Amino acid sequence: MKVVHGEEEKTPVILYNGLRKRKLFHxxxxxxxxxxxxxxxxxxxxxxxxxxxxxxPIPLAVTLSVxxxxxxxxxxxxxLAVYATRSLRNVTNCFIVSLAITDFLLGALVLPFSTLYQxxxxxxxxxxxxxxxxxxxxxxxTASILxxxxxxxxxxxxxxxxxxxxxxxLPWRVAVILAAIWLVSVGVSFVPIxxxxxxxxxSVQNIRKGDVAGNCRFELNPTYxxxxxxxxxxxxxxxxxxxxxxxxxxxxxxAKRIISIRRGSTSMPGVTQLTLREHKATxxxxxxxxxxxxxxxxxxxxxxxxxxxNEENPPRTAQSIVLWLGYTNSALNPVIYAMLNRDxxxxxxxxxxxxxxxxxSRTKMTTMEMGLKIEPDSVxxxxxxxxxxxxxxxxxxxxxx
Numbered sequence: 100m101k102v103v104h105g106e107e108e109k110t111p112v113i114l115y116n117g118l119r120k121r122k123l124f125h126x127x128x129x130x131x132x133x134x135x136x137x138x139x140x141x142x143x144x145x146x147x148x149x150x151x152x153x154x155x156p157i158p159l160a161v162t163l164s165v166x167x168x169x170x171x172x173x174x175x176x177x178x179l180a181v182y183a184t185r186s187l188r189n190v191t192n193c194f195i196v197s198l199a200i201t202d203f204l205l206g207a208l209v210l211p212f213s214t215l216y217q218x219x220x221x222x223x224x225x226x227x228x229x230x231x232x233x234x235x236x237x238x239x240x241t242a243s244i245l246x247x248x249x250x251x252x253x254x255x256x257x258x259x260x261x262x263x264x265x266x267x268x269l270p271w272r273v274a275v276i277l278a279a280i281w282l283v284s285v286g287v288s289f290v291p292i293x294x295x296x297x298x299x300x301x302s303v304q305n306i307r308k309g310d311v312a313g314n315c316r317f318e319l320n321p322t323y324x325x326x327x328x329x330x331x332x333x334x335x336x337x338x339x340x341x342x343x344x345x346x347x348x349x350x351x352x353x354a355k356r357i358i359s360i361r362r363g364s365t366s367m368p369g370v371t372q373l374t375l376r377e378h379k380a381t382x383x384x385x386x387x388x389x390x391x392x393x394x395x396x397x398x399x400x401x402x403x404x405x406x407x408x409n410e411e412n413p414p415r416t417a418q419s420i421v422l423w424l425g426y427t428n429s430a431l432n433p434v435i436y437a438m439l440n441r442d443x444x445x446x447x448x449x450x451x452x453x454x455x456x457x458x459x460s461r462t463k464m465t466t467m468e469m470g471l472k473i474e475p476d477s478v479x480x481x482x483x484x485x486x487x488x489x490x491x492x493x494x495x496x497x498x499x500x
Contacts, residue, residue: 156218163214163423166430170206173433174199180446187442190268191253195436197277198246202429205239210426217419222315226305229315230292233304236317238288240425241331244395245280247388251339258346258353287327297323299409324406332399336392343385383439387432394428397421 177199181187212232216222222229256267290296295303298318305316398421405413436443 160214160218163210163217166423166427167206167210167214170210170426170430171203173430174203174206176447176450177433177436177443178203179450180443183450184442184446187446190270190273191250191257193273193277194246194250194253197280198243198250198432201239201242201246202432205236205243205426205429209236209239213422213426216315217423221313223313226310226312226315229305230303232315233317234289234292236288237292237327238284240395241287242280242284243429244332244335244391245283247391248335248339249276249280251342251388255342255346258349283331287331291323291327318411319402319406319409321407321409324403328399328403328406332395336396339388343388347385383436386439387435390431390435391428394431395425398425 178196181192181196209232212224213236224232253268257264260267293303295301297320298304299320301320304310304318305314401413401417401421404410
């Protein structure tokens, strides 16, 4: 240490990246002991991430690339199926298309950069783009659960109030709900992250003097973690579970009525088939909700705990597992539609066959699905069953059945 004009000349302490000999920051520019400890911890944590990613880069990259491809192609298929199939153009599927668009954007705008960061352990695109990437991630995840919340409400009104359904769920109201979903999603992502409301010192993350270069961190403080998790996940989740519970109770009661109708009279097969189709659609959407809970509940629990504990360097392995488990949900929804919804399955088959009419074995519906046996010809000769419950019921009341 040299002394110049009676003052000690400080030798700068410089940290270097473990993979690239690149200057990161000077400890002399960091004033407090807490900041020095935080910077050293981030640096060592960053080196651990890079060493871990060196071990299995190729299998990991291939696996995540397949997930991205399935996510993008599957959700494009959902949108094309609704666009090309008349029977799928209904109010419920407006929310499903919105969900598919959300998942597609997640696969196209977020997952490639998540894969890059996961595989290499390094963020080469700069701090400002890192904050945009994190904001997109939070926004699209929030939009997913709010779309599912809207879908559950739509199912609730369709089953509990079928005659009032067309008066309650109007096109302009659907548009307002979808606009509100995206506005709220932007409000909990871009706004707080770019104003620094999510960090412990209320400064914008990743661009502060002394932040580690090549690192893209989503920082949390207890207030932001709790408010965001409960407002955009836990409370809507409770509301969705309650609405589906009510729907299933009513579905069970209506199933008993269907059995009594079948025993007493077979003059209303259209109503029976339509009611059961509505119940089957509700079960499908409940499975979508269940998949969402399984995929995202671990992440939001981990997210909340880390925020409450002011954890600056959460366990890398655990964070990666819960995060990519959540991302997997965006690839599952199109698969769930194909497995549990015959209309979507038929639309997928037509699209994948290049517009030609594909030969698909038409299995007879079981007694649980139909409640009674209806010949295909008799159903076909009737007026075509519309996907919206209330329109069909109104036609029946007017003597058009």
